[in-house]
Amino acid sequence: MTDSAVELSNIVKRFDSFTAVQRFSMSLESGSFVTLLGPSGCGKTTTLRMVAGLLDPSEGDIRIRGRRVNEVPIHQRNLGLVFQNYALFPHRNVFDNVAFGLKYRKVSKADIRQRVNNALELVQLPDLGRRMPSELSGGQQQRVALARAIVIEPDVLLLDEPLSALDANLREDMRIELKRIQTQLGITTLFVTHDQSEALAMSDKIVVMRDGVVEQIGAPREVYDKPVSEFVAGFLGAANIVDARVHELDGDNVLLQVDDLGMIPVPRARCPACAPGTAVRLVLRSEHLIVQRADEEHSHDGLYLSARIATVDYQGQAIRYFLHCGKHTLQALNMLDGPAFNEGDSVSLKVRHRDAVVLETPR
Amino acid sequence: MSGWALLRLHAILVYLFMFLPVGIVVVLSFNASQFGSFPMTGLSLRWFEALWHNEAIMRAFRTSFLLGTLTALISTTLGVLASLAMVRYRFPGKQAISTLLIAPILVPEVVLAVALLLFLRALGLPKTFPLLILGHVIFTMPFVILVVQARLASMTSHVEEAALSLGASPVQTFFAVTLPLLGPAIFAGALFAFTISFDDITGTLFWKPGGVETVPTQIFAMLRNSISPEINALGTVMIVLTVGLPLLGMAVARRVDSGRHH
Numbered sequence: 001m002t003d004s005a006v007e008l009s010n011i012v013k014r015f016d017s018f019t020a021v022q023r024f025s026m027s028l029e030s031g032s033f034v035t036l037l038g039p040s041g042c043g044k045t046t047t048l049r050m051v052a053g054l055l056d057p058s059e060g061d062i063r064i065r066g067r068r069v070n071e072v073p074i075h076q077r078n079l080g081l082v083f084q085n086y087a088l089f090p091h092r093n094v095f096d097n098v099a100f101g102l103k104y105r106k107v108s109k110a111d112i113r114q115r116v117n118n119a120l121e122l123v124q125l126p127d128l129g130r131r132m133p134s135e136l137s138g139g140q141q142q143r144v145a146l147a148r149a150i151v152i153e154p155d156v157l158l159l160d161e162p163l164s165a166l167d168a169n170l171r172e173d174m175r176i177e178l179k180r181i182q183t184q185l186g187i188t189t190l191f192v193t194h195d196q197s198e199a200l201a202m203s204d205k206i207v208v209m210r211d212g213v214v215e216q217i218g219a220p221r222e223v224y225d226k227p228v229s230e231f232v233a234g235f236l237g238a239a240n241i242v243d244a245r246v247h248e249l250d251g252d253n254v255l256l257q258v259d260d261l262g263m264i265p266v267p268r269a270r271c272p273a274c275a276p277g278t279a280v281r282l283v284l285r286s287e288h289l290i291v292q293r294a295d296e297e298h299s300h301d302g303l304y305l306s307a308r309i310a311t312v313d314y315q316g317q318a319i320r321y322f323l324h325c326g327k328h329t330l331q332a333l334n335m336l337d338g339p340a341f342n343e344g345d346s347v348s349l350k351v352r353h354r355d356a357v358v359l360e361t362p363r
Numbered sequence: 364m365s366g367w368a369l370l371r372l373h374a375i376l377v378y379l380f381m382f383l384p385v386g387i388v389v390v391l392s393f394n395a396s397q398f399g400s401f402p403m404t405g406l407s408l409r410w411f412e413a414l415w416h417n418e419a420i421m422r423a424f425r426t427s428f429l430l431g432t433l434t435a436l437i438s439t440t441l442g443v444l445a446s447l448a449m450v451r452y453r454f455p456g457k458q459a460i461s462t463l464l465i466a467p468i469l470v471p472e473v474v475l476a477v478a479l480l481l482f483l484r485a486l487g488l489p490k491t492f493p494l495l496i497l498g499h500v501i502f503t504m505p506f507v508i509l510v511v512q513a514r515l516a517s518m519t520s521h522v523e524e525a526a527l528s529l530g531a532s533p534v535q536t537f538f539a540v541t542l543p544l545l546g547p548a549i550f551a552g553a554l555f556a557f558t559i560s561f562d563d564i565t566g567t568l569f570w571k572p573g574g575v576e577t578v579p580t581q582i583f584a585m586l587r588n589s590i591s592p593e594i595n596a597l598g599t600v601m602i603v604l605t606v607g608l609p610l611l612g613m614a615v616a617r618r619v620d621s622g623r624h625h
Contacts, residue, residue: 074527081528087521101529
């Protein structure tokens with residue numbers, strides 16, 4: 001593959017008897033933004049540190065621009081590295097922080113000045129060169145860290161939870177900013193996060209990891225709409241997952257029998273290997289369950305269940321209901337439009353079954 | 364009287380008991396008369412002047428300075444390297460080595476002194492000035508290690524990793540990032556080493572070659588003959604040095620540190 005900037009093949013990382021990463025293979029296309037997503041301890045940071053050269057893989061090969069770099073020390077890999085805690089050099093001012101990498105490359109003084117100023121402009125901090133890092137806000141410090149990483153024109157930009165230390169509003173601004181800069185420079189980026197919304201918003205490709213194993217690799221919509229496992233379904237967004245049994249195949253639909261909820265038809269394409277009698281798991285995303293008044297008219301594109309509101313979680317623009325529906329407790333995330341329901345209300349729950357996901361190998 | 368008042372009184376008495384003699388030595392060093400008795404007959408710097416002209420004492424001072432400086436230099440260098448190994452690297456036997464490095468301050472100094480002396484005897488080595496320095500390095504290094512290790516542990520290795528990723532070699536990273544950030548801790552450790560070496564007497568008495576006197580051993584020798592007011596003056600100088608230096612050091616370190624923040 002000529003246009004793969006980073007290629008990992010069969011990477012294994014063991015710490016004593018603990019295996020942190022198991023048979024990891026993937027390639028980062030040149031200029032793409034790839035996210036390693038998973039809960040803490042899933043091996044995502046370990047993987048990033050192996051690409052960086054801060055950890056040696058126990059097995060497998062790492063290639064950057066076609067060159068095998070297993071034995072190349074970090075300072076010869078030409079990488080940009082950004083950490084959650086910024087890791088600016090506290091004893092140097094902003095300009096010297098950004099200029100640091102250029103001093104170890106054969107760049108003339110005039111060019112250093114030019115490139116540092118360009119980088120600071122790119123991160124929208126053009127006049128802060130003489131400030132010390134401690135005089136900057138968290139968001140500004142992270143911009144400086146980003147400028148410092150990109151000014152050396154690295155082959156790959158490695159971002160280790162760079163937004164996690166920022167507060168909520170700033171985090172969203174920085175996320176957009178970071179993506180803008182990445183797109184503008186066309187720089188291959190490997191991003192590590194445990195935040196699914198960051199992953200969905202920024203990535204060209206998401207790698208969902210769990211316990212050192214890759215669960216799924218795909219574009220954001222793919223992993224969100226077509227999770228291949230219960231873990232992926234549960235980790236991205238809020239999903240209701242219930243046991244079901246294939247009742248019968250009915251033309252383009254598969255009829256699934258769910259205890260207490262009745263028959264739920266699901267498009268055949270969602271469950272190509274389903275045969276009558278098989279046990280499966282049915283994933284219903286919380287935003288695909290719509291809470292309606294019990295007496296409201298039913299439309300033909302959904303299935304209606306009667307339910308009772310157990311808990312109301314008001315979130316401003318949206319509202320999350322926890323509903324009792326037979327023996328099940330389901331959550332529904334609805335945009336708020338008009339008056340909200342209250343705890344104890346009897347309602348009608350519309351299930352958009354065409355959006356349901358069927359997992360054929362239940363755990 | 365309430366319990367708190369009693370406790371306070373008790374604390375005051377304890378401090379008086381500890382510091383009053385020191386205070387008296389300092390006050391008497393400015394006494395004009397030959398005999399240390401109150402009330403003082405007048406203020407004078409004559410005993411400090413006498414010190415200045417006492418060749419034996421001045422030689423002892425130079426010896427102590429040289430000893431303290433070299434001890435500080437060597438134990439700081441070794442201590443910083445040892446701390447880096449302890450905090451930044453994983454290797455077999457690390458726990459044992461860590462204990463071993465700190466052990467000299469846990470073992471009573473007399474025991475350490477005798478042990479080293481017997482060891483040198485067994486090796487058939489004569490007592491020399493370099494060996495005296497070696498002895499001082501052994502029991503000052505733990506202080507350097509404790510101070511520097513604490514600083515290193517609180518410093519995330521991410522800054523160093525960032526420097527490496529930007530193309531600085533490990534050695535360049537050490538000098539460009541690690542060392543400057545450790546600066547205040549290294550400075551404090553060096554001052555500790557210097558002052559501990561400077562006023563050490565136990566180990567020095569055992570290890571010093573014949574004819575070499577440091578300030579404490581010189582005071583000790585002078586006390587054996589007579590109690591001269593010069594000793595009060597010498598004591599005052601020692602107090603100023605061993606208390607003043609660390610205070611100065613801390614002030615400098617704080618200055619450097621706050622300069623970094625503003």
